[in-house]
Amino acid sequence: METLKFEFPAGQSPRGRALVGGVGSGDLEVLLEPGEAGMLRLNVVTSVNGSAARWQNLFERMFREQTPPALNIEIHDFGATPGVVRLRLEQGLEELQLEGAFHD
Amino acid sequence: MKPVPRPHDLLWGFIPEQLPTTAPQWAFAAVASGEPVVVRRAEGKPGVVAVGIRGHGREERFGTWMALDRIVRSLSPEQLVSAIKSYPADLPALKALIWAKPCLDATGLVWGVTGSAGFQLATGIRTLHADSDLDLLMRAPAPLSRSQALALLNKLDKAPCRLDIQLETPQGGIALREWAQSSHRVLLKRASGACLVTDPWHLVEIAA
Numbered sequence: 426m427e428t429l430k431f432e433f434p435a436g437q438s439p440r441g442r443a444l445v446g447g448v449g450s451g452d453l454e455v456l457l458e459p460g461e462a463g464m465l466r467l468n469v470v471t472s473v474n475g476s477a478a479r480w481q482n483l484f485e486r487m488f489r490e491q492t493p494p495a496l497n498i499e500i501h502d503f504g505a506t507p508g509v510v511r512l513r514l515e516q517g518l519e520e521l522q523l524e525g526a527f528h529d
Numbered sequence: 530m531k532p533v534p535r536p537h538d539l540l541w542g543f544i545p546e547q548l549p550t551t552a553p554q555w556a557f558a559a560v561a562s563g564e565p566v567v568v569r570r571a572e573g574k575p576g577v578v579a580v581g582i583r584g585h586g587r588e589e590r591f592g593t594w595m596a597l598d599r600i601v602r603s604l605s606p607e608q609l610v611s612a613i614k615s616y617p618a619d620l621p622a623l624k625a626l627i628w629a630k631p632c633l634d635a636t637g638l639v640w641g642v643t644g645s646a647g648f649q650l651a652t653g654i655r656t657l658h659a660d661s662d663l664d665l666l667m668r669a670p671a672p673l674s675r676s677q678a679l680a681l682l683n684k685l686d687k688a689p690c691r692l693d694i695q696l697e698t699p700q701g702g703i704a705l706r707e708w709a710q711s712s713h714r715v716l717l718k719r720a721s722g723a724c725l726v727t728d729p730w731h732l733v734e735i736a737a
Binding site: 447508 | 693
């Protein structure tokens with residue numbers, strides 16, 4: 426078990442929260458909650474040791490393409506592949522948007 | 530013709546010579562002792578199947594390929610169900626299996642045992658721990674509604690340990706727990722990779 430923390434520049438804080446994924450092996454659970462404006466904080470608890478650089482690379486690639494919203498993201502990883510991590514993050518952001526649309 | 534191996538099937542006949550030299554030492558040891566390998570979900574060349582080798586440590590998993598003509602014996606998850614009776618239920622995951630069986634049988638769907646519990650039932654090697662989840666597979670050739678999934682999960686969540694149930698649709702595998710929840714799309718695991726879909730039985734869109 427390893428706990429890793431990451432920070433990235435972000436936009437505005439969205440409303441609502443979202444929980445996607447699951448705790449089965451090869452999957453991950455992602456909880457997204459509104460964060461401090463301008464800041465994206467990720468807290469990763471992973472069953473795979475020595476994976477800090479891999480997470481850093483994955484997040485950098487994802488958030489370089491598009492500025493993320495200001496969130497606190499809690500990740501519980503159970504050995505998911507980078508492809509699955511990316512899909513789960515995208516899914517979480519999508520769920521937040523859908524929830525935002527519902528509130529508007 | 531032998532049936533084509535499906536994800537989670539256990540296969541015997543893998544020999545150490547089939548492993549790449551880069552494979553970890555524990556993988557050689559596992560294979561040399563005659564332990565089965567587990568079919569993975571991945572696309573390979575014709576004549577080979579993607580398999581995973583389990584080590585005895587928690588994170589010891591090694592993915593590789595097995596030539597189909599090397600298979601000497603195979604067991605599917607559903608074939609392991611009959612082994613339940615003869616196994617001492619001394620761990621929460623095995624107690625949960627006995628507990629869940631009538632409920633799973635009542636669904637009318639074909640179901641089976643995967644993960645550590647399946648490996649232990651098939652080999653007698655103690656791979657389960659006191660805190661192990663129980664991994665199960667259910668074959669769902671026809672759509673199961675989200676409300677049906679939730680009703681089933683609500684019954685099964687009273688089990689003595691956490692159940693991790695995969696629904697196997699004709700398109701791939703999804704987590705029953707995720708299908709029972711409210712997210713717009715769910716993660717579908719396919720041989721070509723994972724993707725997010727709204728209907729895991731009918732792929733009108735591949736969103737990955």
